[in-house]
Amino acid sequence: SQQGEEDPQALSIQEGENATMNCSYKTSINNLQWYRQNSGRGLVHLILIRSNEREKHSGRLRVTLDTSKKSSSLLITASRAADTASYFCATDAGSGYSTLTFGKGTMLLVSP
Amino acid sequence: GAVVSQHPSRVICKSGTSVKIECRSLDFQATTMFWYRQFPKQSLMLMATSNEGSKATYEQGVEKDKFLINHASLTLSTLTVTSAHPEDSSFYICSAYDGYEQYFGPGTRLTVT
Numbered sequence: 001s002q003q004g005e006e007d008p009q010a011l012s013i014q015e016g017e018n019a020t021m022n023c024s025y026k027t028s029i030n031n032l033q034w035y036r037q038n039s040g041r042g043l044v045h046l047i048l049i050r051s052n053e054r055e056k057h058s059g060r061l062r063v064t065l066d067t068s069k070k071s072s073s074l075l076i077t078a079s080r081a082a083d084t085a086s087y088f089c090a091t092d093a094g095s096g097y098s099t100l101t102f103g104k105g106t107m108l109l110v111s112p
Numbered sequence: 113g114a115v116v117s118q119h120p121s122r123v124i125c126k127s128g129t130s131v132k133i134e135c136r137s138l139d140f141q142a143t144t145m146f147w148y149r150q151f152p153k154q155s156l157m158l159m160a161t162s163n164e165g166s167k168a169t170y171e172q173g174v175e176k177d178k179f180l181i182n183h184a185s186l187t188l189s190t191l192t193v194t195s196a197h198p199e200d201s202s203f204y205i206c207s208a209y210d211g212y213e214q215y216f217g218p219g220t221r222l223t224v225t
Contacts, residue, residue: 035216042118042205042218043156088155098209099146102156 005103006089012109019076021106023089024069030094032065034074036085037105043088046074079110114140116208118217125196126225133191133220135206140215141186142208147179150203150219162189196224 005024013019023032031050035043049056049065049072056063062075076083086107090100115138125131135145144163148156160176162168162183170176178200180192189208193200201224207214 040203040219040221043216045213045216048213098144098212098214099158099161100207100214101158102148104155107153 006087006106008106009104010107010109012111013079015079015081015110015112017079017110019079019083019108019110021074021087021108022071023073023103024071025089025091025101025103026070027091027093029067029091031092032063032072033090033092033100034061034063034072035088035090035102037088038085046087076108079108081110081112084108084110114138114208114210114213114215116206116215116217118204118206118220120220121218122221122223124223124225127197128195130192130194131196131222133193133204133206133222135189135191135208135217137187137208137210137215140208140210142189143186143211144209145183145189146207146209146214147181147189147191148205148207150205152203156205159191193222196222198224200224 007022033048034046047058047063049063060077065072086105088105089103117136119134147159150156159174160168160170162181164183164186168181183189205219206217
């Protein structure tokens with residue numbers, strides 16, 4: 001079942017601007033992951049943040065996790081046209097098989 | 113890094129026929145493989161979880177007789193869509209779990225005419 005909810009559902013920005021996407025979930029988690037998907041393609045793993053972590057960075061990506069609010073945010077700084085894609089959060093509740101529950105996603109459009 | 117392949121990448125079939133999609137982990141052994149379905153502009157929905165040598169566990173609402181999953185080895189899982197209908201048209205994505213992380217395949221676009 002889908003438990004993640006991303007907002008906004010769609011985001012349109014100019015190159016160079018920052019893009020922030022949010023994800024909320026309902027149950028306790030082991031970790032939360034963010035993925036990117038270009039149109040009609042598979043998923044690219046961006047970053048994993050564990051339940052005992054509050055913030056993580058990877059290049060132009062910054063992810064925060066607030067387990068008390070059951071929410072996470074993904075910030076892409078200095079966006080580029082190549083960042084245009086759909087972004088999904090996925091939660092791992094620690095079932096043992098790393099079963100992931102995906103959010104509905106945010107479609108990001110970065111215009112040159 | 114770990115690579116997962118899917119074959120075919122695209123398939124068009126006629127209503128009533130069956131289609132097999134392969135998912136392979138190329139450079140690691142996958143104890144568990146997952147099959148997801150994704151409708152246009154929507155998220156991934158987990159269909160089933162399969163462990164090598166045992167029956168797949170299907171999510172609620174997924175017909176196991178329609179979506180046959182075989183996980184014959186630690187590097188190969190297959191999804192067969194039996195008696196396909198136009199409503200089965202979708203993007204099917206597999207992932208392989210190495211005990212630490214899921215690695216996703218590039219997806220298979222199925223169109224049933």
